[in-house]
Amino acid sequence: MASPETNPEPVALNVLLQACGQGNRLAFETLYRVTSSRLFGVCLHYVGDRAETEEVLQEAYTAIWLKAGTFDATRSSALTWMATLARHKAIDRRRAQHRHEPLDSLAEWPAAQSVAEDFEAYRQRRQIELCLKTLGKDQQTYIRVAFFEGYSYAELAARHSIALGTMKSWIRRGLLQLRACLGL
């Protein structure tokens, strides 16, 4: 994902994932070799703890194997499909980690905005960034924060000291505007 020299050919990955759907374990093994460092990076971002991230990665690839038959190459690329699945697993783990912790401890997480700022260089040419700029400031901020933090509305509201209704409203209105701008 991040660097061109480690970017496997999307078509090859699609084919491998489809072969997994047909029960081909050699394809699965190959797919793991080619994609696991990318998915591990995604999961590590959300989970933080390495040992827990390893468990999440195992859950993710287990699910990838079991769900591979539902992958539709005409709608999605294998890497996006897999990374999305892994991200959801990681988000669930992150939320479970912090469910019973006082909010203070959440401050130890790197602020999602600083993560997002690192990507400034990549933003300009992307449609989602262009559309995001058409939203109000708070909407922009919290859609990005929601993505990079992976929290639920309630957690986002508590973490950023914003009323739950307001947080929901910003993000939902923002998503609907974004949808219109992206032509979805």
Added chain:
Amino acid sequence: MNDKEIPPSERQALLVAEYALGVLSAEERLQVEELVRQDPEHQAQLAAWQRHFADWLNEFPVVEPPAHVWQGIQQRLFPTEEPAASPGRRWNNPRLWRWTTGLALAATLVLVLLVLVRPVQVAAPALLARLEQSNGSLAFSVTLQGDGRQLLFVPTGKPDWPDRSAEAWIITTDGKPHSLGLLDDAKGVTLPVPAGLASALTPGTVLAVSLEPPAGSPTGLPTGPVIAQGKIIAL
């Protein structure tokens, strides 16, 4: 914006967007997955959202997981099997993972060959070859493109061969190597399948990569060390 303020026509579309953004609970996600399964329109929307958000996902750093993660996955999925019987057993050896820390190329190459016999959108893979040498990480994935007229070599590890070129070869059944062309350590390279060799891309055929002078082998045959090789097999 509470639920009443959202136009009914937009509620489902919003749920799909919220799913892609990641703000829903695991239970809500299951509901959306059911919704999406039943409606191709929502399916297409979700895929589009995920494509857009993938731009963000793509920027997370690439981090190599430790070898035991793969073992754990195998144990979860195929618990009753003897691990040693797995063709991937050698990959579980931690020594085989060193390529990620940038160790020498000669110890670290694997080449994957994927051959599609039918157009990509509808075809299942027909052939796969994994070429590896002494250490088990992937160095290239290779797909047959353009109705079998081109081979796409994509580096998947971090090979490094300063001052030399990596040249790809196909070894025909008579034992003769035929050059496919030079590879790039940083990006995918599409090589035309030489005339008369398309029929050689069958299970059992050996592919190899050797290190050559920058302009490639001066003799038309491999002159440097073979750094990866393996056979095409049927998937």
